[in-house]
Amino acid sequence: MAEPLPRPDRTIPEKPTLDGIEARWSGRWTAAATYDFDRTATRDQVFSIDTPPPTVSGSLHVGHVFSYTQTDTIARYRRMTGKSVFYPMGWDDNGVPTERRVENYYGVRCDATVPYDAAFEAPAEPAKKRNDFVAISRRNFIGLCEQLTHEDEQVFADLWTYLGLSVDWSTMYTTIGDRARRTSQRAFLRHLASGNAYSAEAPCMWDVTFQMAVSQAELEDHEEPGAYHDITFARPNGETIMVSTTRPELLVSCVALVAHPDDERYQPLFGTTVTTPVFGVEVPVLAHRLADPEKGTGAAMICTFGDTTDVTWWRELNLPARAVIGRDGRFGTEAPEWLDSDAAREAYATFAGKAANGARNVMVELLRESGNLIGELRPIKHPVKFYEKGDKPLEIVQSRQWYIRNGGRDEAMRRRLVERGNEVTWHPGYMQARYSDWVSGLNGDWLVSRQRYFGVPIPVWHRLDAEGNPDYNAALVPTEDMLPVDPQTECPPGMDESQRNQPGGFIADPDILDTWATSSLTPQIACGWEDDPDLFERTFPMDMRPQGHDIIRTWLFSTMVRSDALHGHAPWRNASLAGWILDPDRKKMSKSKGNVVTPRGLLEQYGSDGVRYWAASGRPGVDTAFDEKEMKVGRRLSIKLLNASKFALSFEDSKLGTAAFGAAAPHAVTEPLDRAMLVGLAGLVDEATTAFEGFDYARALERTEGFFWSFCDDYLELVKGRAYLPGDTATMSARAALAIALSTLQRLFAPFLPFATEEVWSWWMEGSIHTATWPDSASIREWAGDGDPALLDVAADVLRSVRRAKTEAKVSMKAEVESITIGGPAARLAAVARVAADLREAGNIAEVLMVESADSDTVVVVLAEVAPADAD
């Protein structure tokens, strides 16, 4: 639990300032362990947060600051309500983005065939072109990944500290660290044992640049130019059938033609065969409901594999696989065995070894020559599937991959996962629909194996038979106490290194797990699943998952899948979806778009509190424009808080605060205006509390800010004269009310402006404001007694009229007023009478007169030695 802060000097500076406030307080918080998790707290006293681990491969931009600040305000609120807040930070440092960054940063590339070089040093000057990158061993490569991520993580941690995130750094984790690797592998092995993980030889979406498989959740559609090619197939009777295709180069992979079963044009052809042009391969004409009579000629060419529909057709119609595009995205150099004529093989040779685009051009020529290309190409724009981080269209490649069951091929499981969504409260609520929609639309299991290096290895070996062929049906697995394990360097139980890669021995599974397959376990990693059962017991399931709404389909869903399989319930109670930061052109701010704004300069210019104010003003789930003006407003608010606090504490006896106000106010609050203000304050506390309970930090801030400004403009102005006077009852009432209000407002602002509030709190209170108790409206109402909130409204209204008169007369606000005459119903006049003394003081008014009238309210202001100004 938090230690007391080093005792501040408890003096109020002559000229309060925000300069250097971040360094001053973040250092003291660290020293005092202000934000440390109290792991003696029981589950019901804990609030645990499943922090998104930022990808360390880039730099943090203001979008990160935006969403992490929002979460931090909630963490701070919960801490002040007495919860022990479990708020770890994780770094997502494994996976493709890190590899890419390391490759470019050092000018290296990983080559598994290169031997380890203990004396290796990265090139001083990285090569400009990828082709010139130095090939290094897997172990050297991983070493560089670790080195660079460590440096990056330190920069990130410094920024978070400067921003004032109240994370407990002692609970930090990384997704490549031992704990994460162990957790990830253990979960995988448990899935394997329960049948939730399996490997299969199947067509999968394949990125030809990274040369690895990608999962459904990583797909992105890009609008790409293409063209319909109308080509003819020959029927045995000499007739032809025309088909439109955008990928004529796949003709060699054609295994059938397909049309809709109800399409009368093709019903006579079903069950017959046709011959492919150029290659002369005989293929059947089949019927399938997915063929769209409206598209092209209504008949389509099924190739292995042009798109995901081809995969469906291939699977459901039991067609042979005639794949020719290899893992490098190029056509195989050898003519495939199903081409049985020399002419066909010669034709193939003209595009063998080419990538899709090159082969297409050649194929078009071949078809033109053979007379099977009819008419002109018809250009179109059509969506093509890409890997979200890739820049070439995906190919579909047949290969052995690992899968985790996610309901994509199991209706009952899909329904169960949709149901799990009901175990979570969504903020905002409509985000649940995105989750349900995604789960309902799944069409395959989750492909988790990646043909990469820097990641969590799949903890599996395969037995080799006497011929040296792997047996994929019975994986050799490590015992859990071996975890984390690297199958490349360690051996399966009961076997030794001499049997590696030998007939009758074993081989290591070459792949690693996709990043999401590890980050989908952040609750288990952070809470110490199996590693630290005591911690797990106190923190899991977690209270809150904050994240961006764009990764509901990936991170949120996959975390649900894992928790469902491992624990049989949802991993959290609340999911809080943050919006994006949009640049001034309303585009999402992201590194790949090159429109990011780095936060450090902003934090220094506007102060962390100023930037936090902007972030916390963004409504939950709503995309928000990047707006420096809001940060300026936040900075002004922070300065105002310093000045207003200084002023209110400048009166003797206001400084009687204690860390938590006791049951009684320092002095009795007796004056009507003071009581009126306190009633409003109590209402504010209720509103802010309700908003925070519903994860709506933005509303809490908005209401607090609104109250604070009118508190300064009106109440403070109205009572300062009275508070200055020598201490009679009315004076003491003002000072007590000021102290109560100040203490309350400072705490209400604490989640948003942690630095400024800590500063002003230190002037008069013991301990950190961030471990102080959240304000309690009931005790404020006790102090307020019979307060009538309307009094403050009336007084502020009259004061505004007086100011207006002075402004219109172009005189100073302290100009003397001879008299004001208030008109209105008796009730209004009675209210004015109760605050008349404060009004006289605040407006420098000699005389307050009243005239009862049934008409609307009026205020007539007579300035001393100045022509009367009517200012109703």
Place this chain on the structure above:
RNA sequence: GGGCGCUUAGCUCAGCUGGCUAGAGCACCUCCCUUACAAGGAGGGGGUCGGGGGUUCGAGUCCCUCAGCGCCCACCA
């Protein structure tokens, strides 16, 4: 094609379960160097709440419909 969200002052947005003359900040105009605050403060102008229907004593707020914008998803031959 399906789902979700948005459309309120020049700009960025609040307006929760329908209720007194529709709010804030920025920008703009005027004034004030008032001992908390001049990188301030006080005051002011500015909106037929996207269009059209409907429910209601009463709608920015509920229902229907149309339009525009954005996001997500889809089997994209």
